[in-house]
Amino acid sequence: MGNPNFEHKKRLMPKSALLVRKYQKGIRASFIGFVIMLTLVFVLHTPSPAHNVVNNTNVENGINNVAGSADLYGSSTRNNARLSDDYLVPFTDKSQGIVQPLDDGIKVRAAMVTLARNRDLWELVKTIRHVEDRFNHRYHYDWVFLNDEPFSDEFKKVTGALISGKVKYGVIPKEHWSIPSFIDMKKYEEAKQDFADSGVPYGTSTTYRHMCRYQSGFFWQSELLDEYEYYWRVDTDITIFCDIQYDLFKFMKVNNKKYGFILSVSEYEQTIRSLWKTVKDFSKKFPKYINKNNLMGFVSDDNGETYNMCHFWSNFEIVSLDFYRSEAYRKYFEYLDNSGGFFYERWGDAPVHSIAASLLLDKSELHFFDGLGFHHPDFYSCPIEEPIRLQNKCTCDPEADSTWLDYYFCTRQFFKAAGYKMPPGIDKKK
Template identity: 55%
Template sequence: MFSLHRYRQKLVLLDPSTILVTVTTLLFLFSIIKIFNATTQVSSIRLGDLVVHDTASNIDATTNPSKSNFDLDSNSDDIISGSKSNSKSKSSLSSDTKKLTGSKLLNSQSEAPYQRENATIMTLCRDEDMWDIIKSVRRLEDRFNHKYHYDWVFLNNEEFSDEFKKRLTSLVSGEAKFGVIPREHWSYPDFVDQEKAKEGRERMAQQGIIYAEMESYRHMCRFNSGFFYEHPLMKQYKYYWRVEPDVNFFCDVDYDPFRYLRVNNKLYGFTISIYEFELTIESLWGHVKDFIKKNPQYLDKNNFMDFLSNDGGDSYNLCHFWSNFEIADMDFWRSEAYTKFFNYLDSTGGFFYERWGDAPIHSIGISLFAGRDQIHYFDDIGYNHGVYSMCPIDEQVWLDKKCSCEPNSDFTFRGYSCGQHYFKVTGKKKPDNWKDYADL
C-alpha cells in the first residue's frame, strides 16, 4: 500500500533539487491515475452497455443490431418473429449514445455496416400530387427509412418538374430516382376497342361507380398490375414497398420488412384486406377460371384459394389485399406464371371495358400461384389510406411501436373488411380483445 506519510519523512533528508524532481514526478503520477480512473468509468458506461452506432445505415442497436428487431439465434438470418421491439431502456441508451458520438463507432471491433436488401420504396404519382406525397415521404422516413436509407423511385407518365425533384430529393434518406413511364404502358393497346371502352365508362358513370369515367385511372391500374416491375428504374431491385400520396404510418417500423420477407420466404405483405366493388370486375373471375383450366400447372399446391372463394373456386367472394400498401418480391410478378396470367387477362380488355383494379389482380395472382404461407399480414405497421386504417388493437404492440392512431379506427374486423375471413381461413389467433373493435 502506498504511504504518503512515510514518503514525506524521507523527503527531509533530500536536497532541494531532488525534492523538486520528486514532487513533480508525484504530481504527474497522480494525474495519470486520475485520468485512468475517469477513462475506465466512461468505458464502462459506453462499452459496458454494449452500444454500437452503425455509420452506414445510421441504425442504433446493441452489439447484435438485429436482436433489437427480431428474435434470433446465433445466425442473424434465422428470424423467428418480426414484431419484437426494443425495451425503453435500450432505446433511451441508444439515443443518448447517438448524441455523444454522432456517427463515430464506439468500438473499433464493431460489426460490419448494415447490409440493406436489394429493395426500394416506390411511388406512382403526378406533379400535382407533390404536397401529398411529401407528407407520405416524411411520415415513412420518420417511422422507418431514416434508419435504413432505402432508395425511393418516383414514377409518372410525364416528366416530373424540377421543383418536385428538388423537394423530394431533400426528404429521402436514400437515393431519390425519377422516371417516366413508357408510352406503351400508359395507352390503349391495339386490341382494345376504344368505342366499346367509352360505352363501358358511360355505363359505370350511370351506376355511380367511383372513377367510372377516368381513363387515366384505368391506365394506372393496368400499369400497376403488369408493368411497374419492368420499368428500367425498378428492374435492378428485387423488393419494393408501394407508397401513395397522403397516406399515414402510425407506428415505428423498428425492423426491416424487406429482410423479414427474404429470410422467412415470404413473397407478399399487406396491412388491409377489403371487398371489391363487384360492378367493376363483373367478368374477371370467369377469365381467371379460364386461365386456370388451360394452365393448371401454375397453381401452387398450397395455394390460398379459400381466401378468394367460399365455394372451392366456382365464384369469387371479392376479397383482396388493398394494394396501395404492399411490400413484395417483384421476382414473383416477373415469373412465368404471373406473366402469362397478366398477359391473358390484359388480352381480354377488361381493364378498359370494365374497371379492373390492380388490387384484385395482384391478390388473385399471389393467392393462386404462390403458397399461402408466403403471404404475410403486417399487423404491426399502423397505416391509413383515405377512410380505412390499420391500427394495432393489441395494447402492448401499440405501446412498443409508439403508435399514434386510435385503436377504435382499426378496420380489420369491421363489416366491409375481409379481416375476419382472413383469420378464419388461416387459423391465425385473433387479438384477445378483437370483439371490442369488430362489427359482429
C-alpha cells in the same frame, strides 16, 4: 556595436524562448497554412443538400433517371429497442410463425416505389416524412418515383432533399400508359356510359384505368427497378402511425415471404363483373401455374366456383419483385389484359394482385403486417394490442381501426384460410 539593452534581455531569456523568437515568422506561416488547409478540406467534403441526387437523362429509353450517390449515412445504425429483452412481438406475428430480424447493417436489394404526378408534391412530402421518420431514417433504402410525364425540377429538388437513400425518377413508356390497339373503342365508350349511368366511382375515367393496368402489369418492368428484389408501394397520401422496429425488406427475405399486406377489403363488384370468369378460364388453360398449396379460401367461399370479393388493399403492399417477374404472373397478367377487362370494365390492380398472390403462391408466402399503423383514405389500421402501440410509439386511435371488422373487411378471412390464430379482442370489432 549591438544595443546593450537588447543584449541584456537576450541573456535573461530562456533558450527555448530565444528559439521561438528566432523562428517565429516561420512558425506563424506554417500555422496559417495549416488553418487554410483545414478550411479547404471542410468546404470540399461537406455534402450538399442534394447529396443523394445525380442527374442522368436517358432520352432513348424515355426515362428521366436521377440516381443517388453512395449512401453517405451508412446503414449500420442499430435499433436499441429491438435489442432489448423487453421487446414485444405482435400476437399475429407469433401466430404466423415468423421472426423479426435484428439490425446487422446489411440491407437487401429493395426500394420504395411511388406512382405520382407533379401536382401531388405537397401531399406527397408528408408521406415521405412519415416513411422516413418511422422507418427509412435507419435503413436508407432507395426510392423510385414514376410518372406518365417528366417530373419537374421542383419535384426532384424537394423529394430528393427529404429522402435518405438514393432517388430515381422515371417516365412511364407511352405503350404502358395508353389504350392498346386490341380494344374496341365503341365497346369501351358504351361501357363508360353504362358506368356513368350507374354512378360507379372512376367509372368514366380513362386515366384511372391506365393507372390500374400499369400497376397490375407494367410498373415492375421499369428498368429503374431491375436491381431490386423487393418493393414497398407507397402511395402519395398515406400515413404511418408507428415506429417500425425492424427492416421490412429483410423480414420478407428471412421469412421467405413473397407478398405482404396490412389491410384487406371487399371489391366493388360492378367493376369486376367478368374478372373471376377470366381467372377461371386462365386456371383451366394453364393449370401448371396454380400452386397446389394455394390460398383459394381467401378469395372464394365455395372452392373457386365464385369470387367472394376479398382482396389485399394494394395501397400498402411489400412484394417480391421476382414474383411479378415470374413466368406464372406474366402469363396471368397477359391473359387478363388481352380480355380487355381493364377498359370494358374497371378492373383494379388490388384484386388482380390479390387473386394472383392467392392462387400462384404457396399460402405460407403471404404475410399480414401488424404493429405498423397505417391510413389511406378512407381506411385505418391501428394495432389492436395496447402494449404494442405504446412500444412502437403509435399515434393512431384504436377505436378508429377497421382491420378486424367482420363486414366488408377480410382480415379474418385471411387468417381463417391460412389456418392462423386470430388475436384476442377482435370479437369486440363488429
